[in-house]
Amino acid sequence: xxxxxxxxxxxxxxxxxNLTVYCNSSSVFSSLQWYRQEPGEGPVLLxxxxxxxxxxxxxxxxxxxxxxxxxxxxxxxxxxxxxxxLYLCAGAGGTSYGKLTFGQGTILTVHP
Amino acid sequence: GAGVSQSxxxxxxxxxxxxxLRCDPISGHTALxxxxxxxxxxxxxxxxxQGNSAPDKSGLPSDRFSAxxxxxxxxxxxxxxxxxxxxxxxxxxxxSQGFRSYGYTFGSGTRLxxx
Numbered sequence: 639x640x641x642x643x644x645x646x647x648x649x650x651x652x653x654x655x656n657l658t659v660y661c662n663s664s665s666v667f668s669s670l671q672w673y674r675q676e677p678g679e680g681p682v683l684l685x686x687x688x689x690x691x692x693x694x695x696x697x698x699x700x701x702x703x704x705x706x707x708x709x710x711x712x713x714x715x716x717x718x719x720x721x722x723x724l725y726l727c728a729g730a731g732g733t734s735y736g737k738l739t740f741g742q743g744t745i746l747t748v749h750p
Numbered sequence: 751g752a753g754v755s756q757s758x759x760x761x762x763x764x765x766x767x768x769x770x771l772r773c774d775p776i777s778g779h780t781a782l783x784x785x786x787x788x789x790x791x792x793x794x795x796x797x798x799x800q801g802n803s804a805p806d807k808s809g810l811p812s813d814r815f816s817a818x819x820x821x822x823x824x825x826x827x828x829x830x831x832x833x834x835x836x837x838x839x840x841x842x843x844x845x846s847q848g849f850r851s852y853g854y855t856f857g858s859g860t861r862l863x864x865x
Contacts (some may be wrong), residue, residue: 679858686851
């Protein structure tokens with residue numbers, strides 16, 4: 639069974655601070671995705687990374703895929719209260735053919 | 751439709767009763783997935799359908815859980831003889847065959863509470 643471990647599980651910070659969320663596995667994935675989920679809603683795709691070492695930026699969010707395609711990170715610069723939510727990483731490929739394997743999520747709270 | 755639609759949005763049921771949860775995917779999406787989420791945590795895979803292929807039922811936690819997809823579109827997840835541990839948010843998602851790049855589109859979920 640492929641597992642994705644996210645850390646930290648909870649993150650509570652002040653507006654303006656920077657943060658990094660990690661997603662690690664012992665398995666290789668063909669692609670890795672990051673989702674953000676708000677209360678009462680389903681997760682929404684933020685980004686997909688495919689190539690080992692790839693870096694993608696989405697405004698204040700920076701996503702990186704590890705060289706070996708086993709891990710990924712999400713870095714948020716100057717966090718804002720609107721960034722509050724549950725962040726999930728999800729991997730595709732390997733033994734989980736045809737479906738995504740999700741991490742346990744990181745609950746981020748940004749205080750004004 | 752424009753998005754994935756799930757109904758009901760909330761369901762409270764008594765222990766031992768059967769429940770049916772419905773998912774209406776995005777038109778044209780060939781794959782449909784059911785996941786379960788407890789207490790704002792990660793997603794636990796339940797079952798997925800891809801076109802006319804046999805569904806992957808490897809995530810169903812017990813034989814009380816079943817799902818069908820009619821006409822390659824609407825899906826129903828049925829839980830028989832519900833137990834308190836079945837309480838969770840049940841999320842449905844659909845995707846094209848390019849899910850590895852374009853990801854899933856999720857519905858807003860059905861919050862199931864077994865009392």
